[in-house]
Amino acid sequence: MNARADILLSAPPAAAPREAEVLVEFQQLSRQFQAGGRSVQALQEVEFGIQRGEIFGIIGRSGAGKSTLLRIINRLEQPSSGRVLVGGRDLSGLNEAQLAQARRGIGMIFQHFNLLSSRTVAQNIGLPLKIAGVATVEIEQRVDELLRLVGLEGKRDVYPARLSGGQKQRVGIARALAHRPDILLCDEATSSLDPETTQSILALLRDINRQLNVTVVLITHEMAVIREICDRVAVLEAGRVVELGPVWQVFGAPQADATRALLASLVHELPPDVQGRIASEPATAQSELLLDVRLDGVSGQDPALGPLVAALGPATRLLHGGVERIQGRAQGRLVLACAPQSRNRLGDLARQLAVPVGNIRILGYLDHA
Numbered sequence: 001m002n003a004r005a006d007i008l009l010s011a012p013p014a015a016a017p018r019e020a021e022v023l024v025e026f027q028q029l030s031r032q033f034q035a036g037g038r039s040v041q042a043l044q045e046v047e048f049g050i051q052r053g054e055i056f057g058i059i060g061r062s063g064a065g066k067s068t069l070l071r072i073i074n075r076l077e078q079p080s081s082g083r084v085l086v087g088g089r090d091l092s093g094l095n096e097a098q099l100a101q102a103r104r105g106i107g108m109i110f111q112h113f114n115l116l117s118s119r120t121v122a123q124n125i126g127l128p129l130k131i132a133g134v135a136t137v138e139i140e141q142r143v144d145e146l147l148r149l150v151g152l153e154g155k156r157d158v159y160p161a162r163l164s165g166g167q168k169q170r171v172g173i174a175r176a177l178a179h180r181p182d183i184l185l186c187d188e189a190t191s192s193l194d195p196e197t198t199q200s201i202l203a204l205l206r207d208i209n210r211q212l213n214v215t216v217v218l219i220t221h222e223m224a225v226i227r228e229i230c231d232r233v234a235v236l237e238a239g240r241v242v243e244l245g246p247v248w249q250v251f252g253a254p255q256a257d258a259t260r261a262l263l264a265s266l267v268h269e270l271p272p273d274v275q276g277r278i279a280s281e282p283a284t285a286q287s288e289l290l291l292d293v294r295l296d297g298v299s300g301q302d303p304a305l306g307p308l309v310a311a312l313g314p315a316t317r318l319l320h321g322g323v324e325r326i327q328g329r330a331q332g333r334l335v336l337a338c339a340p341q342s343r344n345r346l347g348d349l350a351r352q353l354a355v356p357v358g359n360i361r362i363l364g365y366l367d368h369a
């Protein structure tokens with residue numbers, strides 16, 4: 001699907017070298033809510049900029065303020081104090097018509113797609129244009145371009161109920177791009193999709209970003225998504241930005257406790273496609289048991305593969321690992337996938353590797369559904 005976005009939708013091509021132009025700027029932004037007679041400080045003195053052309057991630061624990069921050073960009077929420085500039089412009093002084101016009105430059109997609117079930121794919125995509133009073137012929141033409149962009153040419157007249165989750169999100173993306181926005185806000189856009197579909201939607205978002213130079217701002221609970229496509233990331237904790245920087249830096253050497261806690265799911269350094277498929281229970285009979293084995297020098301030997309397979313069964317696979325010898329002892333880590341029944345043989349495995357059984361952790365189950 002990646003190649004789809006080479007259809008440039010009659011937009012000018014992205015300039016090759018991107019200049020660091022700040023497109024969204026938060027200035028001393030705070031937001032309070034009154035709930036049940038008490039005040040909740042959802043955002044506190046947030047101050048940073050998002051550059052044109054980047055894919056920017058916002059992460060944080062539940063309740064940290066991510067949605068509020070995202071929704072303030074297109075004024076679905078209002079700041080209590082401070083300012084947000086979009087393209088150098090403060091949207092707070094605008095009347096309704098001006099705000100509607102400004103919002104056309106900011107598309108948004110959602111976790112649950114928010115499609116109208118009584119409208120076809122084409123009607124859903126064309127709706128923002130219809131509302132804006134665009135002529136029918138022009139809408140038809142634009143909808144065709146957008147259908148090609150998201151790879152849904154064959155689904156023009158289908159109703160949402162007949163689409164898969166990934167296809168629904170493609171419709172959501174097409175609709176969000178109808179007005180050729182500069183910014184695309186993504187609110188947990190892949191959180192209800194399976195790992196493979198997530199990858200294809202991320203590839204589409206990346207293509208849209210690169211080919212159309214649309215700035216993407218996304219919030220997600222999935223750290224693997226941030227690692228996969230974001231250029232920079234901000235970490236929110238109790239409404240404050242506690243860390244911000246390029247993803248390689250923040251994920252490679254997290255400074256804040258909040259960041260370290262969020263990244264705990266990635267410490268095993270599994271490839272993103274594996275990371276996204278780990279579940280706490282086996283989903284199907286084909287699901288594999290995933291083990292993390294720490295070799296901490298107790299064993300004097302490098303782990304031999306034969307006895308390891310003898311303990312866990314012939315279907316055992318090595319997914320990730322590294323062993324080094326320090327002062328003649330094996331140190332390292334192995335991540336193994338094996339048959340779920342091997343769960344009862346962890347004692348054997350510990351004996352074969354000459355490690356305490358506590359060095360073997362069950363990470364979960366790898367789903368192949």
Ligand SMILES: Nc1ncnc2c1ncn2[C@@H]1O[C@H](COP(=O)(O)OP(=O)(O)OP(=O)(O)O)[C@@H](O)[C@H]1O
Pocket residue numbers: 033034035040041042060061062063064065066067068069
């Ligand atoms: N309309 C509202 N009225 C009252 N409190 C609100 C409202 N919207 C958000 N809050 C509160 O503001 C804080 C930040 O909420 P927000 O939804 O922005 O966090 P979040 O990081 O997006 O959380 P999650 O990951 O769970 O979606 C929370 O304490 C939340 O309960």
